[in-house]
Amino acid sequence: MPSDGWFRKKSRFSQVPAKTAAEVPEGVATKCGNCGRVIFTREFEKNFKVCLDCGHHHRLTADERIAYTVDADTFEPLWDDLKSVDPLKFPDYPAKLEKGRAATGLEDGFRAGLAKVGGIPIVIGVTDFRFVGGSLGSVGGEKILRAMEEGARLRRPVVLFTASGGARMFEGLLALMQMAKTSVAAARLAEAGIPYISVLTDPTTGGVLASYAMLGDIIFAEPGALIGFAGARVAAQVSVQKPPDGYQTAEWQLSRGQIDQVVGRRDLPATLSSILSLLGFVAETPDAQETQAEIPSEVSVG
Amino acid sequence: MANLTVLDFEKSIAELDQWLERLRDVSQDPKNPQNTPELSAQIVKLEQDRRAILQGVFSNLTPWDKVLLARHERRPYTLDYVNAIVDGFQELHGDRLFADDGAIVAGLGWIDLNRGHSDTSPQNGSSAGSNKVRVAIVGHQKGRDLKSRQHRNFGYARPEGYRKAGRVMKLAAKFNLPIITLVDTPGAAADVAADERGISEAIATSMFEMATLPVPIISIVIGEGGSGGALAIAVGDRVLMLEHSVYSVIAPEGCAAILWRDPERKADAASALNLTAQRAKELGIIDAIVPEPLGGAHRDWAAAAESLQLELVKHLKELQQLSGQQLVDGRYDRFKALGQFTGGE
Numbered sequence: 001m002p003s004d005g006w007f008r009k010k011s012r013f014s015q016v017p018a019k020t021a022a023e024v025p026e027g028v029a030t031k032c033g034n035c036g037r038v039i040f041t042r043e044f045e046k047n048f049k050v051c052l053d054c055g056h057h058h059r060l061t062a063d064e065r066i067a068y069t070v071d072a073d074t075f076e077p078l079w080d081d082l083k084s085v086d087p088l089k090f091p092d093y094p095a096k097l098e099k100g101r102a103a104t105g106l107e108d109g110f111r112a113g114l115a116k117v118g119g120i121p122i123v124i125g126v127t128d129f130r131f132v133g134g135s136l137g138s139v140g141g142e143k144i145l146r147a148m149e150e151g152a153r154l155r156r157p158v159v160l161f162t163a164s165g166g167a168r169m170f171e172g173l174l175a176l177m178q179m180a181k182t183s184v185a186a187a188r189l190a191e192a193g194i195p196y197i198s199v200l201t202d203p204t205t206g207g208v209l210a211s212y213a214m215l216g217d218i219i220f221a222e223p224g225a226l227i228g229f230a231g232a233r234v235a236a237q238v239s240v241q242k243p244p245d246g247y248q249t250a251e252w253q254l255s256r257g258q259i260d261q262v263v264g265r266r267d268l269p270a271t272l273s274s275i276l277s278l279l280g281f282v283a284e285t286p287d288a289q290e291t292q293a294e295i296p297s298e299v300s301v302g
Numbered sequence: 303m304a305n306l307t308v309l310d311f312e313k314s315i316a317e318l319d320q321w322l323e324r325l326r327d328v329s330q331d332p333k334n335p336q337n338t339p340e341l342s343a344q345i346v347k348l349e350q351d352r353r354a355i356l357q358g359v360f361s362n363l364t365p366w367d368k369v370l371l372a373r374h375e376r377r378p379y380t381l382d383y384v385n386a387i388v389d390g391f392q393e394l395h396g397d398r399l400f401a402d403d404g405a406i407v408a409g410l411g412w413i414d415l416n417r418g419h420s421d422t423s424p425q426n427g428s429s430a431g432s433n434k435v436r437v438a439i440v441g442h443q444k445g446r447d448l449k450s451r452q453h454r455n456f457g458y459a460r461p462e463g464y465r466k467a468g469r470v471m472k473l474a475a476k477f478n479l480p481i482i483t484l485v486d487t488p489g490a491a492a493d494v495a496a497d498e499r500g501i502s503e504a505i506a507t508s509m510f511e512m513a514t515l516p517v518p519i520i521s522i523v524i525g526e527g528g529s530g531g532a533l534a535i536a537v538g539d540r541v542l543m544l545e546h547s548v549y550s551v552i553a554p555e556g557c558a559a560i561l562w563r564d565p566e567r568k569a570d571a572a573s574a575l576n577l578t579a580q581r582a583k584e585l586g587i588i589d590a591i592v593p594e595p596l597g598g599a600h601r602d603w604a605a606a607a608e609s610l611q612l613e614l615v616k617h618l619k620e621l622q623q624l625s626g627q628q629l630v631d632g633r634y635d636r637f638k639a640l641g642q643f644t645g646g647e
């Protein structure tokens with residue numbers, strides 16, 4: 001299954017090389033990775049790192065994702081101390097982990113915690129693509145399972161954001177098993193009658209797409225996100241038909257019936273709280289901590 | 303690719319086999335002047351040598367050798383095991399949505415809980431009668447000639463295959479049949495059409511649904527356990543591997559291409575991936591290794607099937623003692639426990 005190496009060359013969404021330091025004064029301006037327009041960084045960030053011109057959604061770090069999604073000052077991280085090990089003594093893995101840690105300041109690319117969206121308490125999990133390509137390893141699988149158990153225990157909806165090349169090859173079979181681990185966790189959450197919302201961001205492929213990413217009660221995706229099982233190059237090699245225009249984009253997946261909505265980053269918090277209230281969860285006000293919707297405590301699953 | 307029928311490390315054995323065959327022909331022919339009393343002694347000696355060579359070769363297989371064995375074109379496939387150990391098999395076709403995928407077979411049949419034992423140890427007293435139980439079988443299926451390979455899509459299962467598997471497994475749960483899944487795929491179909499019809503959703507949903515079924519599930523990797531396409535039908539209470547099967551997060555060729563940008567370093571990748579049954583057992587991924595006849599399952603299908611049945615019956619009997627809730631909870635705990643990390647206390 002793909003790891004970060006797969007995306008280095010190929011992505012149609014980040015092909016334009018970043019401007020050299022000489023061309024753009026550092027920090028002041030940012031160049032759109034899609035259309036090439038140079039934007040003031042302050043405006044770019046105020047627009048959630050979406051290009052003001054072409055609407056291209058640039059990749060976010062885990063912390064940016066959380067900041068852009070949840071109510072201010074509501075995020076309480078959980079299990080940040082879980083740390084990846086190198087169980088198979090796999091070539092290059094320790095170096096990859098070091099690089100990921102240096103780039104993100106995190107012990108692992110998956111961050112989980114408690115938060116509120118539009119006042120509704122949730123359990124949130126996000127992936128930082130800079131950490132070994134957002135790949136799913138033992139730590140990610142464990143945090144996803146714990147997030148789902150926590151959601152069932154606290155009766156809070158679980159919202160997970162994906163950005164991943166797939167299972168983490170460097171952990172071999174242990175990584176593959178995280179696909180099953182996250183899927184059995186999603187099944188248990190469903191049995192508890194707690195909603196799970198999956199938000200697919202650029203890129204979501206391989207073993208992550210083929211496990212918890214596709215198991216949401218509701219599945220959203222960001223505009224233009226690369227979403228597909230195998231890399232487009234592999235698919236082109238093994239396909240009878242020529243890959244259609246827009247193949248493996250969020251919009252294409254929507255047209256093939258695989259996801260519920262393509263939602264722009266700016267609209268996502270409002271969309272999330274709208275859906276969650278429709279599913280029976282209400283905003284918690286500081287005065288009335290106990291105002292929680294009536295949720296059936298026993299919901300059977302076919 | 304080279305002719306898979308005789309792998310490189312099997313060549314000395316293949317040559318010996320040819321010799322033995324010729325000598326046996328001679329010894330069967332009373333008119334042949336070369337048919338001397340010494341000849342039969344020679345044959346016995348050669349047979350002993352053959353056994354020693356096989357033992358030597360097969361106790362020193364590299365992970366890449368195992369990959370080749372797991373992909374061996376003479377290796378028994380799902381339907382070969384079904385023919386050997388399942389009585390009254392009724393195959394069930396189609397996903398009721400789009401198509402019938404030949405890369406996955408599913409059906410119902412009977413397994414004799416006594417047969418595995420009586421064949422190997424007739425003295426244990428259970429050989430007298432049969433003790434048949436109903437089971438559902440789901441497995442990947444490869445083809446052996448051009449036409450059947452195309453029909454089976456070379457074992458690359460499509461969304462319809464996983465949905466058929468899910469349909470039959472839910473049927474089994476509804477009528478309280480234990481489920482046996484046989485895993486043998488290079489991976490799930492990765493073409494545009496598979497993507498378009500939701501291969502990712504189909505794999506994910508299969509694992510999700512297996513987590514909820516209140517009947518025993520035993521999954522056995524019989525050949526290639528290729529990534530998510532294999533795991534999709536391997537969320538079992540017990541997961542077993544045949545001695546020379548492999549189970550991997552990615553094919554060695556793909557791993558080598560990513561790691562070293564050189565698919566030819568597949569043997570190095572096979573070592574790094576820890577894809578053998580022996581390593582999977584050490585890592586706690588699987589519960590048991592099913593022994594294969596000396597020289598591999600492809601040399602003796604009947605012996606391989608018997609060994610599989612023996613192990614299967616043992617686990618079936620154990621799991622039959624558990625309630626549906628105990629099974630579902632145990633399965634959850636089994637997969638919850640998989641993973642290695644530090645911290646989090």
